[in-house]
Amino acid sequence: MNNVGxxxxxxxxxxxxxxAPKDSxxxxxxxxxxxxxxxxxxADKQAIDDVxxxxxxxxxxxxIGPSGCGKSTFLxxxxxxxxxxxxxxxxxxxxxxxxxxxxxxxxxxxxRARVGMVFQKPNPFPKSIFxxxxxxxxxxxxxxxxxxxxxxxxxxxxxxGLWEEVKDRLQDSxxxxxxxxxxxxxxxxxxxxxxxxxxxxxxCSALDPIATAKIEELIHELRGRYAIxxxxxxxxxxxxxxxxxxxxxxxxxxxxxxxxxxxxxxxEERTKDYITGRYG
Amino acid sequence: MSALSLFVLVFGLATIAxxxxxxxxxxxxxxxxxxxxxxxSYHGWYVALWLAIPALLFLSVWSVVSPGLVEQSVxxxxxxxxxxxxxIEREAIxxxxxxLADGSLSAAFNEEARGLVPAYQQASGYxxxxxxxxxxxxxxxxxxxxxLRIRPDFRARNRVERVVMWVLLIASLxxxxxxxxxxxxxxxxxxxxxxxxxxxxxxxxxxxxxxVADASGDEGSFGAIPLFWGTVLxxxxxxxxxxxxLGLMSAIYLxxxxxxxxxxxxxxVLEILAGVPTVVYGYFAALTVAPAVRDFAVTVLGISSASxxxxxxxxxxxxxxxxPFVSSMADDSIAAxxxxxxxxxLAMGATNSETIKRVLVPxxxxxxVGGVLLAVxxxxxxxxxxxxxxxxxxxxxxxxxxxxxxVTVQIVQLLTGDQEFNSSxxxxxxxxxxxxFIITLLLNIVALGVVKRFREAYE
Numbered sequence: 044m045n046n047v048g049x050x051x052x053x054x055x056x057x058x059x060x061x062x063a064p065k066d067s068x069x070x071x072x073x074x075x076x077x078x079x080x081x082x083x084x085x086a087d088k089q090a091i092d093d094v095x096x097x098x099x100x101x102x103x104x105x106x107i108g109p110s111g112c113g114k115s116t117f118l119x120x121x122x123x124x125x126x127x128x129x130x131x132x133x134x135x136x137x138x139x140x141x142x143x144x145x146x147x148x149x150x151x152x153x154x155r156a157r158v159g160m161v162f163q164k165p166n167p168f169p170k171s172i173f174x175x176x177x178x179x180x181x182x183x184x185x186x187x188x189x190x191x192x193x194x195x196x197x198x199x200x201x202x203x204g205l206w207e208e209v210k211d212r213l214q215d216s217x218x219x220x221x222x223x224x225x226x227x228x229x230x231x232x233x234x235x236x237x238x239x240x241x242x243x244x245x246x247c248s249a250l251d252p253i254a255t256a257k258i259e260e261l262i263h264e265l266r267g268r269y270a271i272x273x274x275x276x277x278x279x280x281x282x283x284x285x286x287x288x289x290x291x292x293x294x295x296x297x298x299x300x301x302x303x304x305x306x307x308x309x310x311e312e313r314t315k316d317y318i319t320g321r322y323g
Numbered sequence: 324m325s326a327l328s329l330f331v332l333v334f335g336l337a338t339i340a341x342x343x344x345x346x347x348x349x350x351x352x353x354x355x356x357x358x359x360x361x362x363x364s365y366h367g368w369y370v371a372l373w374l375a376i377p378a379l380l381f382l383s384v385w386s387v388v389s390p391g392l393v394e395q396s397v398x399x400x401x402x403x404x405x406x407x408x409x410x411i412e413r414e415a416i417x418x419x420x421x422x423l424a425d426g427s428l429s430a431a432f433n434e435e436a437r438g439l440v441p442a443y444q445q446a447s448g449y450x451x452x453x454x455x456x457x458x459x460x461x462x463x464x465x466x467x468x469x470x471l472r473i474r475p476d477f478r479a480r481n482r483v484e485r486v487v488m489w490v491l492l493i494a495s496l497x498x499x500x501x502x503x504x505x506x507x508x509x510x511x512x513x514x515x516x517x518x519x520x521x522x523x524x525x526x527x528x529x530x531x532x533x534x535v536a537d538a539s540g541d542e543g544s545f546g547a548i549p550l551f552w553g554t555v556l557x558x559x560x561x562x563x564x565x566x567x568x569l570g571l572m573s574a575i576y577l578x579x580x581x582x583x584x585x586x587x588x589x590x591x592v593l594e595i596l597a598g599v600p601t602v603v604y605g606y607f608a609a610l611t612v613a614p615a616v617r618d619f620a621v622t623v624l625g626i627s628s629a630s631x632x633x634x635x636x637x638x639x640x641x642x643x644x645x646x647p648f649v650s651s652m653a654d655d656s657i658a659a660x661x662x663x664x665x666x667x668x669l670a671m672g673a674t675n676s677e678t679i680k681r682v683l684v685p686x687x688x689x690x691x692v693g694g695v696l697l698a699v700x701x702x703x704x705x706x707x708x709x710x711x712x713x714x715x716x717x718x719x720x721x722x723x724x725x726x727x728x729x730v731t732v733q734i735v736q737l738l739t740g741d742q743e744f745n746s747s748x749x750x751x752x753x754x755x756x757x758x759x760f761i762i763t764l765l766l767n768i769v770a771l772g773v774v775k776r777f778r779e780a781y782e
Contacts, residue, residue, distance in 0.1 A: 097739050124670060128663075156672030159671065162667060164663055166664055166666070169685065178671060179671040182674075220394070232667075232671065236671065
């Protein structure tokens, strides 16, 4: 796209034989998250090997690759959810608006409020729909009054495209909704704290095609407001929702580029094999 | 031959039959023919079961019936005509004669008994022989019947499986029937008690003094309110004030904060606490906690009359005792909350303790409540600690520094020592037992219901 190659000076030279640099550059003004030379170890096993990637506001980024290739692991590095796994160790540099998120003075709680996450399986809390959305604003003290809270909940549910379906039953349990509605509730819950980025870990893999279409539509609408990264097993989905795609294989970033280029004209043999269905 | 050696003999025969039948079944399929329906060992089991079960059933019935038959034949013998008419004397002489006959007594006190010995020996030899012959006949008949049925297409496996099912069914029925029997015996004695003392007075009366009941009549001495209040005060209030927070917090620490190595040490240690005999807790309560509580009451609170037996000493120690119950149930139910819930909350930027307080504990609450109810039902059935630390005085008081007593302690009190089984005092123990049983039963039903609903929510 037009942004590619503008800011070569932004790129840290990567080790010999890797081709990431040129692709990992995006326009400075919309750049949100930047990862450089990230390695992840689970005990002695290396799960991620030297991954560098940029994420901006304008472009939805999709991570694709076969199961176990490390795409979810890497996604979880972006808001330090790997901290909850005691044996996981992350090295390299990941920044959010230029701040190193693995710096010792970075408050993880604050970070996760800025970079939200939506999981593979919808995981609403066993509380009412209202309380699910109000959860984040409440713990971060974002609403000064009951009216504020009502407004935040309504705004979040509207953005998640769920308001019309649930406005009359906000006190019903969140777990009583359908799978697709639950997932949109989780997205509403994530955007209720007004984050800067949203990480989605295979958000549609447990949903039927209609619910999937709704979530994809929602991702289109949220683009530009939030930096969005989505992990998906479904290559058509990656092609539909993302502007940029990263292909992971065996813990390495094989190729990162504009989605249209990557799918029509992959530079790497392995990428080509994967998207044509030869393995994975 | 005694019943025991006969039993061993039948067992040995069954083993031989098992081996023989297995061998025969293995040979029964000619080479190249279709496969037999059942494995040889199933044929072995089939024959062994046919050999052993009818024979052993007969043996067990016979060992119950034959002493009666022996006695009858002795009584009808000529030597028995000289026996006294009184039932008790006759029984005594017969018992002596029996002991002389089987050699467990060497010398007789009664001349009549000595006269009966030959008759006894003859009769028991006769019936014993019948028993042996019939048992062995049944064993051989059963074994032969089954052995002759060994054929490649005989469905021995299905039949053996059915026997296994019956054995398991009988095993589970024994526990249930025992419970029913216990309840029934409680029920009959309780009905007898309520013929003497009115139900209303028992349940709503506030005066408990069974010691004076014999002297001053039954009215006004059997009000169980002080006992149930004491039980509730110690088991459901004081013990729970100790056990719920400590148990819950230790469960939260163990599931959410403890490193795996710490958990692997602390959890078993905590569970050992559940294995300490309650008498040991009783010592601890009576010798250490109760005096400390009294000193505290006298010096700090200025209650000069504080007794060395108090509700609070027993309740606190009981609370410590049931910490493992609360904590292991809470541990299980917190661990059963899907990890996705926790991740979801952490990913919202909630801290660990916010996640626990707002998501994990509410989601696990039914399981925790179930655990607490089970702990309560255990606490109110507890006796030893209360006997040793809380005393025997049936006071109706809310002051935890006073001595109170509980239902179980009073049952012990009413039934120990020399008691005649016909007084209202002893019968009252059964009534108390029944009411306690009903209360714990209801608590358990509610608790299990709550836990079950919780499980369904996440499956």
